[in-house]
């Protein structure tokens with residue numbers, strides 16, 4: 001690793017509105033407010049962690065004080081204000097992390113500063129308060145007065161992952177922006193761009209897995225990618241990613257269903273033994289198998305099939321397998337794996353517990369057959 005190695009989440013932190021990923025509904029609104037000079041005094045940025053709230057707050061702080069903005073309301077990065085912002089020497093932007101500075105005194109310090117007008121010919125003084133829901137009630141109340149009657153130059157940007165914990169009196173005084181979880185597609189595209197810039201070879205399926213694992217949090221996605229890139233000498237392959245993330249390859253589930261459909265008890269047991277030997281916990285396997293069934297069911301109808309958050313080649317495999325498995329089997333299968341997952345913690349012999357579920361699944365087709373035959377004969381009797 002190079003001496004001046006900088007993690008991607010910091011190196012590629014967006015510096016302008018147009019490079020923020022997956023939040024265009026917010027960046028467009030903010031840019032329009034800047035263009036028309038109709039800025040609110042207090043903003044509340046809400047949303048899951050790692051989706052760009054603090055990043056957008058910083059961009060907004062930089063841009064509104066930039067003296068040489070582009071036509072598209074982006075900061076110039078070269079004016080004195082932009083430079084002091086970049087070098088972290090600006091007296092007009094203050095950040096407070098309410099997770100660690102949540103007392104009434106911390107807020108009083110901040111309020112005291114608000115009284116002084118911005119320096120260096122800047123128009124605004126910006127206060128970014130991160131994790132604002134962590135403020136004590138007293139601190140909130142002390143802050144409220146300033147929020148109600150802020151000086152004309154003061155802008156407050158509050159950020160929180162837990163909007164429901166913010167007092168209604170604060171909510172009503174803020175312009176609220178709800179940040180989205182970043183979609184898998186957007187995350188994959190962003191990771192791909194960075195890989196190209198960093199000369200990292202990457203397979204799209206691998207990036208897809210990383211995006212899925214990070215569940216919409218770009219910061220997590222980037223740090224996982226950094227980790228795998230350094231572990232695999234800048235070649236992010238599907239195999240190295242599966243190994244690194246400790247994910248059971250989709251192929252195991254496809255093979256498992258194949259064996260179950262053929263009622264190949266020997267094949268099923270040997271395959272589970274292989275999975276076990278790879279160090280995968282039984283409950284993780286059961287959970288994965290439930291999800292596999294769920295995906296097979298999704299394939300049965302094009303309207304819900306689009307909810308499958310998977311790379312195209314793997315989706316194609318699901319469509320093929322879905323044709324070979326009946327709805328009745330899938331629904332009963334989900335019930336068996338789900339029940340087994342619930343009982344997993346209490347079971348004395350974890351391995352046997354999972355094997356019993358697999359035995360049930362192996363003979364499930366027979367059971368369904370018998371039931372449907374009985375139904376058939378009942379119907380005949382009735383008629």
Ligand SMILES: [Zn+2]
Pocket residue numbers: 065066067068069075076077078079080081082083
């Ligand atoms: Zn500037």
